[in-house]
Amino acid sequence: MSACVVVGPELGGLDSEWQTLSMSYVAAALSAPGQVKQTYPPWLYWLSQYIHPGIRSMWRYRRRAGELLAPVLGTRRAAVERELKEGRRKTGGPREYEDCVQWLLDAHSSYGKTLTPDQLVQDLFVIMTASIHTTSGTALCILFDLIDHPEAVDEIREEIVRVQAAHPVWTRQALGELRVLDSFMRESSRMHALTQYTAVQRVITTGPWVFKDGLVIPTDHEVAFPSYHHNMDPDMHPDAGKFDAHRHLRKRTGPDVHKFHFASVGEDLIGFGAGRHACPGRFFAQETIKLMFVHLLMGYDFQHTDEGLKGPLYLPNNLFIVPNPALPVLVKARAREVTVV
Structure with a gap:
């Protein structure tokens, strides 16, 4: 799903070469830099692009991806020319393409820069590295919680049927009306956040930083907030140890009707970060995960196996x-199965 949104259906289809390239690049990007640090002294890091197999494979994937994206970038530029000629860009009319290739082309053009296939590959691979494992991991946590709380599944399915009857095509507005599902997803992220131990990491670059209560943090020190303790704080979340599918739905009333949805950042949950450094892809993740569960919940039933219940649902991995x-x-x-458009 990430690939389809990132590069469009012509390259991002199931079992496509782009899928293989992007997954291989992500795997190499998450492992090769650490291997370089363990293998070479800092003054030899620059040689890794020539001698380390992991780094060399990253360059190989990048070159091949650039070859695949060059014609796609050409079609996007041609589409922009047509939209400008027909006046659709000025009037806000529908655009031919809505994917990351188009968004990055528009962003570079707004700064007067020319987007090359190689630069496009770099940008897209950064997005893929940030989105693939976090989105799939969060979705799997939500699936485990749905299995553990079957009483919420029927209500979510009824909501999906009701919203789809009013919106035959799943637009962002339609997905925003799935408030019970949204509340369940947010509660799952509170109880089982991937960033369960720490969040909102910061480096003090200009300091020392002095808080109102006199706490001083020197320059170049790193700080982070204890995510688990925040999520389980009874002063912040009454009856915090209980999974409450409607907890965040109840908050969305009056002036807060547009707050406390899955991608919201604020004082109650900090899994997506905070302030201007909050995760910029959280809305993309929100829509992707909702589309996944519209399809999964309407098309399938799930349960643990007896053997599966013997294993741990969640595994610690450093600070995650x-x-x-x-x-x-x-x-x-x-x-009954639903088609996601």
């Missing part, structure tokens, strides 16, 4: 927790 990707789950097709 990850849902156990090896846990077996039983999946059964339902009689």
Whole structure:
């Protein structure tokens, strides 16, 4: 799903070469830099692009991806020319393409820069590295919580049917009306956030930083907030140890009707960060995950196996927790399935 939004359906289809390239690049990008630091002294890092197999593979993936994206970038430029000629750009009319290739082209053009295939590849691979594992990991946490709280599944399905009857095509507005699902997703992120131990990491670049209570943090020191303690604070979340699917839905009343949705950042949850450094892709993740569960919940039933219940649902990984990707789950097709447009 990330690939389809990032590069469009012509390259991002299932089992496409782009899928293989992007996943291979992400795997190399997450492992090769650490290997370089363990293998070479800092003054030899620059040689890694020539001698380290992981770094060399990253360059190889990047070159091939540039070859695939060059014609796509050409079609986007041609589309922009047509839209300008027809006046659609000035009037806000529908655009031919809505994906990251188009967005990055528009962003570079707004700064008077020419977007090259190589620069496009660099930007897209950064987006893929940031989005693939976080989105899939968060979705798996939500799936585990749905299995553990079957009483919420029927209500979410009823909401999906009701919203789809009013919106035959799943637009962002339609997805925004899935408030019960949204509240469930946010509660799952409170109880089982990937950033369960720390969040809102910062480096003091100009200091020392002095807080109102006199606490001093020297320059070049790193700070972070304890995410788990914040999420389980009873003063912040009454009855914090209980999974409450409607907890965040109840908050969305009056002036707060547009707050406390899954991608919101604020004082109650800090998993997406805070302030102007909050995760810029959180809205993309929100829509992607909702589309996934519209399809999964309407098309399938899920439950743990007896053997699966013997294994841990979540695994600690440094300052993160990850849902156990090896846990077996039983999946059964339902009689009614929905098509996600």
